[in-house]
Amino acid sequence: MKIAVASGKGGTGKTTVAVNLAIALGSAQILDCDVEEPNCNLFLGYDLEKQEDVEIMVPELDSGKCTLCGRCADLCQYNAIAKLPRSIRLFPKLCHGCGGCTLICPEKAIIEKRRSIGLIEKGTNENCSIELFQGTLDIGEPMASPVIRQLQAHIDESTVAIIDSPPGTACSVIASVAGMDYCVLVTEPTPFGLNDLVLAVEVVRQMNIPFGVVINRNGLGDGRIEDYCRTESIPVLMRIPFDRDIAVLYSKGIPFVEAMPIWKENFRELYKHISKSVSYRGGV
Numbered sequence: 001m002k003i004a005v006a007s008g009k010g011g012t013g014k015t016t017v018a019v020n021l022a023i024a025l026g027s028a029q030i031l032d033c034d035v036e037e038p039n040c041n042l043f044l045g046y047d048l049e050k051q052e053d054v055e056i057m058v059p060e061l062d063s064g065k066c067t068l069c070g071r072c073a074d075l076c077q078y079n080a081i082a083k084l085p086r087s088i089r090l091f092p093k094l095c096h097g098c099g100g101c102t103l104i105c106p107e108k109a110i111i112e113k114r115r116s117i118g119l120i121e122k123g124t125n126e127n128c129s130i131e132l133f134q135g136t137l138d139i140g141e142p143m144a145s146p147v148i149r150q151l152q153a154h155i156d157e158s159t160v161a162i163i164d165s166p167p168g169t170a171c172s173v174i175a176s177v178a179g180m181d182y183c184v185l186v187t188e189p190t191p192f193g194l195n196d197l198v199l200a201v202e203v204v205r206q207m208n209i210p211f212g213v214v215i216n217r218n219g220l221g222d223g224r225i226e227d228y229c230r231t232e233s234i235p236v237l238m239r240i241p242f243d244r245d246i247a248v249l250y251s252k253g254i255p256f257v258e259a260m261p262i263w264k265e266n267f268r269e270l271y272k273h274i275s276k277s278v279s280y281r282g283g284v
């Protein structure tokens with residue numbers, strides 16, 4: 001079972017939900033796909049061990065062979081190649097590694113070389129049944145998706161894999177949610193929360209992934225999220241209250257299921273609901 005935990009905006013409690021769900025289940029994988037700012041390990045405190053670099057192939061130009069025909073620049077959809085009056089200029093950080101320019105060059109003036117853009121680490125902790133994989137995108141690198149895809153290659157299909165997605169609705173979110181059995185959308189009852197939830201719902205609906213909503217800091221704002229979910233027939237899977245005790249545990253980096261056993265039960269119920277939805281659709 002592969003469950004993505006996503007949100008239309010940052011700071012809604014997505015990581016809190018992902019980590020508490022994994023701990024409540026007792027045995028699970030967490031894949032921290034929020035690769036620009038991975039922070040699941042703030043709650044787990046594991047020792048991290050490097051698994052591998054994430055590399056993409058980028059073009060390199062042999063200007064001696066180039067005839068300035070401009071085909072590579074015309075082909076590149078990402079503006080990573082510019083044809084200047086007397087030269088071809090490559091912008092490796094804009095390159096998405098599609099390999100098209102190498103293929104189209106009639107002079108074989110473009111070759112590909114590897115460039116590292118991030119790394120994958122594994123979190124280990126003796127006697128712990130929660131396995132953590134974390135991806136980190138190097139500072140200044142614009143493309144999170146290759147790191148996310150490589151991170152997801154570590155998913156163990158025999159257990160429950162919980163994916164902590166990046167916030168928002170950009171390509172990196174789509175990369176992290178694609179292929180999941182279910183998506184939990186975490187939101188908060190504020191006007192911003194509603195606005196960004198609506199965008200996130202559009203994305204998962206387009207991707208045809210079953211989903212439900214967790215309302216975090218419930219009681220903080222108004223009832224518009226509830227109204228929206230009712231109107232759109234979206235299940236509200238859980239309401240986490242705007243609660244001082246939970247906030248204090250959060251500030252200390254303690255998953256609140258560890259200190260509040262009732263929430264362990266609540267998260268297990270949430271998982272049961274997800275399992276039923278997935279089975280109903282003929283999934284895992």
Ligand code: SF4
Nearest residue numbers: 076095096098099101
């Ligand atoms: S590999 Fe693809 S994205 Fe990169 S420069 Fe060539 S055409 Fe553009």
Ligand code: SF4
Nearest residue numbers: 066067069070072105
């Ligand atoms: S396609 Fe090849 S020959 Fe043509 S401009 Fe690009 S690098 Fe030069």
